[in-house]
Amino acid sequence: MSEQTQSSQYTSDLPERVVVAMRQHGSPGYPRAFEVWYAHLSGEMPALSMAMGAIITGSEGQVGAADIDNLYDRFISTERLARQAERTSLQVLGEIDSLMSLVDRALDSSERYHGRLSAMSDEVPPMTDRQRLREWVEALVMSTREEVVRKTQLESQLKDSSNEIRHLREALETTRAEALTDPLTGLANRRHFEEMLQKSIDQATLQREPFALVMADIDFFKTFNDAHGHLTGDQVLRLVARTMKDKFKEKAVISRFGGEEFAIILPEADIVAGKFGAETVRQALLTRELIKRSTNENLGRITISLGVSAYRRGDTAGSLVDRADQALMQAKRDGRNRTITEEALDTTSRVA
Template identity: 30%
Template sequence: MSEFMPCFHIDLPDKAQQHHAAALDFLERHGISPNPICYAIAYEYDAGRKPELNLEIESHLDRGRELDAHYLREFFDTHFMGQSDEKVGEHIADLHNLLYKVLEGVSGACSGAADFGKVLEAQTEELKGDVDMAGLKEIAGNLLTATNKAMTSNQAMRDQLESVEKDASELKSQVKQLQDQASRDSLTGLYNRNALSQQLDSMIERGASEDAPLSLLMVDIDHFKRFNDNFGHLIGDEVIRRVSMALQQGVRDMDVAARFGGEEFTVVLPGTDLDKAMEVAQKLHEAISKLVLVRRSTKEKLPGITVSMGASCLHPGDSRESLIERSDQALYHAKESGRNCIVSEAETLVH
């Protein structure tokens, strides 16, 4: 479970009253009940302290989409919930402790070896002189004591290193789990938007340097709000999960399927030109159209799921934003053409 991240500021009374009134007006205009989570998003939106939140909400509205409590909850999860920096700091501190344990063990072993060497050197010097039986016994005793001490020191180092190895393995597992949680969407298990940005930047750079094709699909569930309004948010979540599974199962291991936000998804296809990308899009479109949902409580068969899709390919000088923008424009044309279809960026140029 993610920890709650401290994210809200205490405003002066006048400012707080201004943001409060604006937040209530925002929720009323969009027909959203002012529950704590929705109110928090509306308040911070008016305060403008989180540019990424404002940009995401405005982008959502600019595309002609409606806002509801479901979307605001997703914005809340994205911008106000997550792994705190303290968690990462704890793992870094653990790593430092492991390194100190190794250093301590090695230093102790080296110190023990040096002491053992000094004893050997001293006893060798003693043997060079006239030594009687009592002297030999003393030298033998000294050597035996030094040897036992060195063996104990080496065993202690081995035990310590075994402990460090175990701790390091556990730490590695925890760090991987933390990385997975930070890069995955909690509802679908697909990459989240932040992870998509990182992956796409890397793929664009590689595609440009190797002059290799790269394509991107934007996928939007048609009339998704009707599922939420008519059947509830649990059914809406199930629709999103089923579509995400169809996308994940319909692409290669090297491809990247991500939840872009709300009911919108992105599929990145490295090594794939626009024509091939359209073929992939058609297969995904057909797979999603065959999904069957049944409400468990009533055995009622729910309406079929359709999606609109837009496709773009990498051009010289492209950035992540420009590649997504062309795909998004193609998606817009698909929705304007009646939804439940696929449009490539090449077709938008014709129009």
């Protein structure tokens, strides 16, 4: 069998292999999961395949809905938006080239017109030579009329090109916003979070302004997702996201860090203010009951665990996230549904 035939056979068998892998690893059966497994098994996205391998190794071979959503958001949707942004950027550049060409044509036409006027002004016939004077005036009128027509055409083309550039710029801005937004919750995605965290660190270093970082995780989300289904799990994520939006001030950067984990940057907040904000969200969730839309069944209340760290001079993004994450893990070890700050970490947690 030739190499080309083998490649064709491999490609045609790929959908079947995807379905087998999904069943083998306990993945949900919705389209997004199929797309993730297809990208993994096709070898088209090595980074995704490495992340998938790490999940399979670390979870006894099981790849759940939260894992699928995380992989999709990190690799597939980001890659798709990046390609779309690149295409739109190339279109913008093409339109700008066209616009510059139109401007060059307008300038060239204007120079020629003024050149003709200058030449004709040097050749004005004497008032006594009525025939030559009439011909000179007719030539001037004709030249001016031609220039008006050219200018009108160029103005129309410039207007069309400017409108197209405006539309493309709006499309590019929309694509960029989508590339920085988690599609399920409407919060900032991890890429945006990482950009804003570094920006916050830079600003805090220069201006000596404090800020706090809150890491939050939905308690028993995987169990809940497995028991009630992926769509209800999505409803839980939206409820938590909506509660965070309601309780944090506008300057806060609220993001879906991955799966059921969230990260919140609180500007101008020390560790005390950070804990207060985290507790505000935790308490607010306790007052909200989740109703399953398809059956109107009351599924009870959702709880979250939270860890809080505050910027210290010399911090990196990694060190700040690590302390908040350790505090979050301590909250889970202490029984969940609570907020722990980095100051409350025991010695063992700090070493770990």
